[in-house]
Amino acid sequence: MTTKLYCFGESGPSYKAALAMTLARMDWTPVFVDFFAGEARSPDFRQNVNAMGECPVLVTDELTLTQSGAILQWITDQTGRFGGVGTETYEVLRWVLWDNHKLSSQLGMLRFLMNFLPPERRPGAVIEFTQGRAKAALKTLEAHLDGRDWIVGQEVTNADLSCCSYLYYPEPFGFDRADWPNIDRWLSNISALPGWRHPYDLMTRAFPGPPKEET
């Protein structure tokens, strides 16, 4: 079975899927999407790859799938990895959903607005508001990780792989590991896993280019 992932380096959601497949030693091929040139928003991409106009997109012989959390579940079903055991599966899913709703959604937008938009187009009020929401989400995660090595259970799960993604990127968006000791320790646990790689080592970078929308 051929497994392709439409992605680009700056895409936090793409990194979640790319990291999971890499850690699970799956055979997969990245397909570069020139996001900042608008490729993911193009009529051709929307019609033939993903109507949602987003990355990542997983394409196998059997299915085409988007949304990183759904791709993570597919990887779990394929490999038996990262899904948790017993009722942990619900805990893993709730943290993946929380990440999509409260953490990565804010961090991704902040990183885009503060780094991939021309300075004159950066909306200060929106950035300030979003940083407040991001800080509230980071506080929830920091408190949960107190005394824990992993978000759910005793080993790495999709909860970790989803929540961690934006936190490894170098572009400034208001997150400093030194301010969050439990998150810092947890990020070190993940990057110490055999086979871990940084997003820019797994996927081709698409920036610079004319930004169209946040990843």
Added chain:
Amino acid sequence: MTTKLYCFGESGPSYKAALAMTLARMDWTPVFVDFFAGEARSPDFRQNVNAMGECPVLVTDELTLTQSGAILQWITDQTGRFGGVGTETYEVLRWVLWDNHKLSSQLGMLRFLMNFLPPERRPGAVIEFTQGRAKAALKTLEAHLDGRDWIVGQEVTNADLSCCSYLYYPEPFGFDRADWPNIDRWLSNISALPGWRHPYDLMTRAFPGPPKEET
């Protein structure tokens, strides 16, 4: 088994779980959370009910679970309803995740900022920015529903129950069914289901009160 749902009427995420349990004819009891008085953000609630400080929270004899998408999956596992068949299960999950990331997240914040905050505290720039993101998400849903009765497959699934929730609320937040004919038809399909009830008929309203954060 006793099934309790910590919720309040204005909570779109709570409505997703309440509606699914109601349509599935499950035996459940709503537990009112005085959200606008800060109950969900209180140390007691965070410690004893939900560290994420959010509603809904499902409490059964076996588990406590938050995040509407995770509760919807639990309802599917309990009843066999709304999960889709075969690879549809991934399609259902991806739309639930998309809703949490791109649709309900924007609509919930807009409704809060435009209705539950005192007028003098409403951030105009944030509202304008968020309305742009909400409109983009509604365009994606409107296009997908062209020629479809349901988001995934041939019957109602968690994809529909997740995406529809905020769209039944009366408070103005920039959505008019008349502007979105496919969404309008789809919302009528859902509300025509046997046992369907409006959120304010399923859960006790918590507003007015001093707002603390969007639902």
